[in-house]
Amino acid sequence: MSFKKRFLALSAAALLLLGMSVPAGASSEEEEPAAPKRGVTINVYNWGEYISNGVEGTLDVNAEFTRRTGIDVNYTTFDTNESLYSKLAGGGANYDVIIPSDYMVSKLIEEGYLEKLDFDNIPNFQYIDEQYRNPDYDPTNEYSVPYTWGVVGIFYNKNYVKEEINSWKILWDEKYAGKILMFDNPRDSFGIAQKLLGYSFNSTDEREWQEAAMLLKEQKPLVQAYVMDQIFDKMANGDAWLAPYYAGDAATLVEDNPDIGFAIPTEEGTNFFVDALCIPKGAAHKKEAEEYINFLCDPEIAAANVDYIGYSTPESAAKELLPKETVENPIFYPPQEILDNSEVFVNLPEETSLLLDSLWAEVKMGGPGETATLVAILAGFLLLYIGIVVYKKIKAKRELQ
Structure with missing residues (x-):
């Protein structure tokens, strides 16, 4: 109990x-x-x-x-x-x-x-x-x-992750390739990359957002899946070994599974949310x-x-x-030094929000190259559809003659 x-x-x-x-x-x-x-x-x-x-x-x-x-x-x-x-x-x-x-x-x-x-x-x-x-x-x-309220940290499987976790860098460690989960939402995922780069969650500098996107693209081959509530099953059954998530969920994971630990990175700081x-x-x-x-x-x-x-x-x-x-x-009530080294998200200007949405799509799809490929495929289907419509109209016209 x-x-x-x-x-x-x-x-x-x-x-x-x-x-x-x-x-x-x-x-x-x-x-x-x-x-x-x-x-x-x-x-x-x-x-x-x-x-x-x-x-x-x-x-x-x-x-x-x-x-x-x-x-x-x-x-x-x-x-x-x-x-x-x-x-x-x-x-x-x-x-x-x-x-x-x-x-x-x-x-x-x-x-x-x-x-x-x-x-x-x-x-x-x-x-x-x-x-x-x-x-x-x-x-x-x-x-x-x-x-x-709460903060964001990293859940880890004690059977496979033996080192002390004090930095978000571990989510880019190649030895855990295929066993890393990542947030399936842009603010949280970009926030981790921004902290690693020493930037604010709430930056309006396009260059900083581009750098964070590049860091997430570098991580993508190591990521098993981008998830939210699916983290519970994947961590509990050992499918994944590392996953950033909200501290409050330690009540579900850590208490009910002795193999799961939780750490709040102190090197770069974390997100405080309400x-x-x-x-x-x-x-x-x-x-x-x-x-x-x-x-x-x-x-x-x-x-x-x-x-x-x-x-x-x-x-x-x-x-x-x-x-x-x-x-x-x-975990539930972190010491003041952790809270002092945390940052809250604020609403971003529309221009920055649109940039974030675009960059997140690139991250999830693997980068601009894959985006261009998808656009080309869609354009091909569109041209094929137009060709079929034109062909049917010409055929119908000939039949009427």
């Missing part, structure tokens, strides 16, 4: 009942009854593996929210900020609550995709620590509420969405939630309810 599950077992009264007071000598069966159904369903769009869901006696956050409020939750997941953005920008999304990362929050604010929050409906915002208020990505703190709760523009159930955000900010709910998902809480009141092993674990 991991310390997380042991803590939940020992703290059932505090975390499984979650603040529902039970008088001395009374049975927990006397807890307050479920709220009547309100005929409202909110659509929540979150990252995968990013909420406590009731497995093995843990809190089912969404079910408890429905029990207390009578509001049903339709819960779906995404795997990258970019896929979330595509859904919203495409106009076909119908979400009430979304959980983007810091730089994506600022992008969505700038492009008018978020509603301003009514904090009268979110009184539990009082528990958010001062250092997480008015962040760079939402300086007036009108559009978002912090959900969790994921935040937001409401998309035009949400059908804004007030109910704010009730949901308020519920997640309840310290007891927040503690039970992060205790399961493994990420760090922006609430000291919630942190005080966590087990000592978690609070003192440098």
Whole structure:
């Protein structure tokens, strides 16, 4: 039994009942009854593996929210900020609550995709620590509420990776060719290359982005796959030995598999990120969405939630309810020197974002040469199609004569 599950077992009264007071000598069966159904369903769009869901006696956050409020939750997941953005920008999304990362929050604010929050409906915002208020990505703190935070590090298989990991350089080591995983999103992958080159995540210098792209292209022959949540299976079964990922997922990998370790590179520094709760523009159930955000900010709910998902809480009141092993674990709550040597992503100017998208396509496809080859192939198919159309028209015309 991991310390997380042991803590939940020992703290059932505090975390499984979650603040529902039970008088001395009374049975927990006397807890307050479920709220009547309100005929409202909110659509929540979150990252995968990013909420406590009731497995093995843990809190089912969404079910408890429905029990207390009578509001049903339709819960779906995404795997990258970019896929979330595509859904919203495409106009076909119908979400009430979304959980983007810091730089994506600022992008969505700038492009008018978020509603301003009514904090009268979110009184539990009082528990958010001062250092997480008015962040760079939402300086007036009108559009978002912090959900969790964390840093990026490297998962490694102890059976095959014996050296100390203090640099991102290990992800370019040829002796691990075919056993290296890489982020399947541009900001995180480019961020690692940028740190190796000594550049900022948020550079607007085209030359620096080109250099980072070249470094990623050099790495590509060594990479087994570009992944997101697939990291869990690939690392757990030994298919891969090295993989950069978010520290919070150490709760899943490290605790459940003694062969897996986690290290935060200290030589170049790392990414510090915050994921935040937001409401998309035009949400059908804004007030109910704010009730949901308020519920997640309840310290007891927040503690039970992060205790399961493994990420760090922006609430000291919630942190005080966590087990000592978690609070003192440098994976979940890194020492200040690591935080001081970290950098956050911010939204990039449109010109830089377009450059990033283009360079990422080149990296994934192997470089400009392969891009040119693909264009040539597509052009060939287009010419063939045009030829067939013209031929059919000429043939039809002759038949009419």
